[in-house]
Amino acid sequence: MSPASIAAANSPRLVVTLCTYNERENIAKLVPQVLEKLPFAHVLVVDDSSPDGTADVVRQLMSTDSRVKLLLRTKKEGLGAATLAGFQWAIDHNYDFVQNMDADFSHHPRYLPALSECMQFADVGIGSRYVPGGSITGWSLLRHFMSQAINWYSHILLGLKAKDCSGAFRCYRVSKLKELDFAKIRSRGYAFQEEFLYRCARNDCRIIETPIVFEDRIVGQSKINLSEVVRSLRDLFLLGLEGVRETPVTHDAPVPNEPVMSINFSSHNNTVNEIKQVKRAA
Numbered sequence: 503m504s505p506a507s508i509a510a511a512n513s514p515r516l517v518v519t520l521c522t523y524n525e526r527e528n529i530a531k532l533v534p535q536v537l538e539k540l541p542f543a544h545v546l547v548v549d550d551s552s553p554d555g556t557a558d559v560v561r562q563l564m565s566t567d568s569r570v571k572l573l574l575r576t577k578k579e580g581l582g583a584a585t586l587a588g589f590q591w592a593i594d595h596n597y598d599f600v601q602n603m604d605a606d607f608s609h610h611p612r613y614l615p616a617l618s619e620c621m622q623f624a625d626v627g628i629g630s631r632y633v634p635g636g637s638i639t640g641w642s643l644l645r646h647f648m649s650q651a652i653n654w655y656s657h658i659l660l661g662l663k664a665k666d667c668s669g670a671f672r673c674y675r676v677s678k679l680k681e682l683d684f685a686k687i688r689s690r691g692y693a694f695q696e697e698f699l700y701r702c703a704r705n706d707c708r709i710i711e712t713p714i715v716f717e718d719r720i721v722g723q724s725k726i727n728l729s730e731v732v733r734s735l736r737d738l739f740l741l742g743l744e745g746v747r748e749t750p751v752t753h754d755a756p757v758p759n760e761p762v763m764s765i766n767f768s769s770h771n772n773t774v775n776e777i778k779q780v781k782r783a784a
Contacts, residue, residue: 514598516543519588520605524554535611546571548588550578582694601673609671620710625678629671630711640718656696659742693737701751
């Protein structure tokens with residue numbers, strides 16, 4: 503067995519999920535770059551039957567590289583639903599970690615290794631725009647305002663301590679995902695990221711942020727619109743009510759003690775912030 507094969511056999515099983523709808527041009531370029539940065543990972547494209555033929559491009563990639571996988575869904579049900587489908591696939595196929603990123607190069611593959619390194623210490627790693635060293639390029643003032651507002655809303659309403667609650671560039675420990683009851687997740691749209699992070703925090707996940715530069719998409723169009731924003735705010739408000747009632751987030755879990763959130767900033771090569779959740783003594 504070659505040294506590369508031995509290294510691959512000893513590495514944790516990692517899959518990178520890319521949720522797509524009409525991303526034909528981007529996916530053909532993105533998948534090879536992901537595998538270049540994480541050569542021992544697999545890439546799962548979760549496609550909602552894109553009419554532009556995104557799935558056909560993925561099949562071509564699969565024909566030459568066994569690390570590429572396709573999960574083809576029959577209809578478009580929202581980003582949250584597609585992301586959950588990818589998580590369930592990772593659980594069913596016994597991966598150790600699942601790393602999720604946008605398929606439009608807003609999340610650049612160069613940050614994948616740093617995000618993977620976070621998992622030495624974390625259950626959830628966040629590629630963060632809002633920690634020192636992180637930033638956003640190509641956004642209008644309105645987009646900046648909307649993003650900051652939704653993060654503020656999440657901090658106040660849900661008690662989240664992460665700086666970047668709305669970004670999708672994350673890595674999860676699959677053993678912690680197994681504990682969550684996906685049937686309880688309400689949001690299928692852009693509030694999904696905040697809701698899922700909230701449920702991870704409620705499940706005592708260790709959360710670490712590492713900085714990224716978020717670059718607005720070059721090819722294609724953003725799927726976000728005003729109605730989606732309004733729906734997201736509604737979903738987060740209802741989720742906040744669940745928090746008040748201490749609705750369990752895991753399978754058949756008893757109602758937990760009231761969580762008390764604390765934040766401890768520590769450094770890993772001066773690039774990460776760690777958020778810890780503790781509980782009051784019963």
